Amino acid sequence: MKLVRFGAAGAEKPGLIDADGKIRDLSGVVPDIAGEVLGRAGLERLRAIDPNSLPLAPEGSRYGACIGRVGNFIAVGLNYADHAAESGMAVPSEPVLFNKAPSCIVGPDDTVLIPRGSEKTDWEVELAVVIGERASYVSEAEALDYVAGYCVCNDVSERAYQIERGGQWTKGKGCPTFGPIGPWLVTKDEVDTSDLAMKLSVNGELVQNGSSNTMVFKVPFLVHYISQFMILEPGDIITTGTPPGVGMGMKPPRYLKPGDRMEVSIAGLGVQRQAVAAG
Structure with a gap:
């Protein structure tokens, strides 16, 4: 569904x-x-x-974010071995967790805004997990019982804010429009997350072409792990990391600018298309 x-x-x-x-x-x-x-x-x-x-929606209706009233928007960093390598960072022994502000969530085809003064706004195609049942201290074996389904997320990131401004990564991850999700929530019975093709293009150039099979910590473990530190509520989102091909990892690095266009897709979960503009 x-x-x-x-x-x-x-x-x-x-x-x-x-x-x-x-x-x-x-x-x-x-x-x-x-x-x-x-x-x-x-x-x-x-x-x-x-x-x-059911009645049909008006033709050409805008897709909004596929989940409403999101409480927690939790992200996992360096969760793809090949992305950690391109970032020059070690694969972590435990998941790296940070928050994206729920206020950054927008529809899958909405405009992405570059923050004022930003010079290092980057892209990241990610598989997002949507929680369906209240989860606290759940086992890895039972973790998927607490999942409603999955969607595409573009974890837009400002690298100077994230890495060069001190403190935690959160300040580079929650700027307005930095969380396009959708177009659909696909229920978990229709999705095998073990080997999903993940792609992101900028101005028609394929820059990310990876698979969820290089994910270090898999979905069941992540739900289990995060539930040891906080209560997950229905509608909470966990975005699970990105494969290689981000702008920060290019030589020289390459970042988004006004007028750019992104296309973001995960097999079976749909396609996002975003224009980039100055914030």
Whole structure:
């Protein structure tokens, strides 16, 4: 099942994608793709609906962020062995965790804004995990029971803020528009995360062409691990790291500028297309 939020920014409605790839309006059934709707009972209720019984969304509707009311937006750093190598950093012995501000979340095709004064805004295609059930101290064996599904995330990053300004990485990760997610939330029964092709192009040039199979810490372990340090609530997002090909790793480094265009995709999870503009 592919769940979406569609419509004008700030006024998105819940929807699902039918067999013809069209958006069906779920606003008469649930208030949003958020919270308890993402739990096992909520998803089973949606699966029982005949999509053809739902009204079609207006043609050309904007895709919003596929999850509403996100509480925690947690990211995992250096979680791909080949990306750690291009960054000149060692593979960590435990997951590196940091937060992206939920206020940075935007739709998959919304404009990405370069922060004022930034000279090192970078791109990162990532597999994002969406929590469906409240998770605290869960075992690795049971971790996927707490997952609703997966989506594409572009973990946009300002490298000078992240690395050169002292303190933690968070300050380079949560700027406005730095968290495009979607277009869809794909429920976990339709996704095998072991070997998903992950791609990102800038101005038509393929710069990231990797796979989730080089992920160091896999999804079940990450959900288990993070739940030892905090309570994960339905609708929380964990974005799990990026394969190589980021601008910081190029020689010389290359960063985004106004007028650039990105295309971001993960097999089975859809495609994002973002223009870049000055903030």
